[in-house]
Amino acid sequence: MPSNATSRTAETAANGGAGKAVLRFLAANKSLVGLILLMAVVSLFSPNFLTVDNLLNILRQTSINAIIAMGMTFVILTAGIDLSVGSVLAFTGAVCASLVAADASLWVALPATLALGAALGAANGVVIAIGGVQPFIATLVGMTVLRGATLVYTDGRPITTMSDPFWAIGGEYVFGIPVPVLIAAFAFIVCWFVLSQMRFGRYVYAVGGNEQVTRLAGISVTRVKIAVYAVSGLMAALAGIILTARLESAQPTAGTAYELDAIAAVVLGGTSLMGGRGYIFGTLIGALIIGVLNNALNLMDVSSYYQMIAKGAVILLAVLVDSRGKTNR
Secondary structure: OHHHHHHHHHHHHHHHHHHHHHHHHHHHOHHHHHHHHHHHHHHHHOOOOOOHHHHHHHHHHHHHHHHHHHHHHHHHHOOOOOOOHHHHHHHHHHHHHHHHHOOOOHHHHHHHHHHHHHHHHHHHHHHHHOOOOOHHHHHHHHHHHHHHHHHHHHOOOOEEOOOHHHHHHHHOEEOOEEHHHHHHHHHHHHHHHHHHHOHHHHHHHHHHHOHHHHHHOOOOHHHHHHHHHHHHHHHHHHHHHHHHHHHOEEOOOOOOOHHHHHHHHHHHOOOOOOOOOOOHHHHHHHHHHHHHHHHHHHHOOOOHHHHHHHHHHHHHHHHHHHHHHHHHO
């Protein structure tokens, strides 16, 4: 009898340990659980949702926001914010389109566009890190100035590109997978490697966790801040290239409000707006949540006005859940 009781006690403890492990996993992956539940609910209301074509369409539509959000993750991990990414996308897309329209080689046009995006982002970082301007104000100014610069550069008119190789970046498929999805996947791998495996990634988390301690440890907080904004600008430029290629033109109003979707993806993915806590995989899941939500509302013929309300409600719910989780800890 004692042996049986001991066995039952051990079994109960094992089950309890397994239960706690499951709860810990669910708590650590709230965004992933939310995405799975959202997809399950949508599939009940729309039989066309889980078709291969529709899922590939979601991935293609999500790829641009995911790329911008990955760059935004670097910034938010340092307790910053970048409101200029939509304008950077528009301006760099216009420059890229003009280069392609002038028959410049893609080996020149694409690196030049990416370098321009990184330079514009770094300029924000200089104003913030060296000028001492708050990130919200600095990037708000950058957003306004670059939007105006785009309108001046394009004279308020689209710049059309007529290049099949360039179009392939945004509209071609490889083994049945849209090229933008493959580019986003590659960008994710690079960002994950930088944040989780490289010294720079540890510096990013350190600056967001405690800037003063990081500075006392001999780490150049100024360089880290300039670098993360450069990364954000680079990723926005990459998204601008993809969008311009897909549309075969650069629209002067492109990227409007894209910064909001990018910030939303980062927050939905569990990255703290206070900095120092978050991970790039969560950002990818957050972008997918927004993409699935947009697609689901379109499939159900929900008005675009109500879509904005629904998106705002989901983001608010995610922030409240995250805040409550911090309080409980």
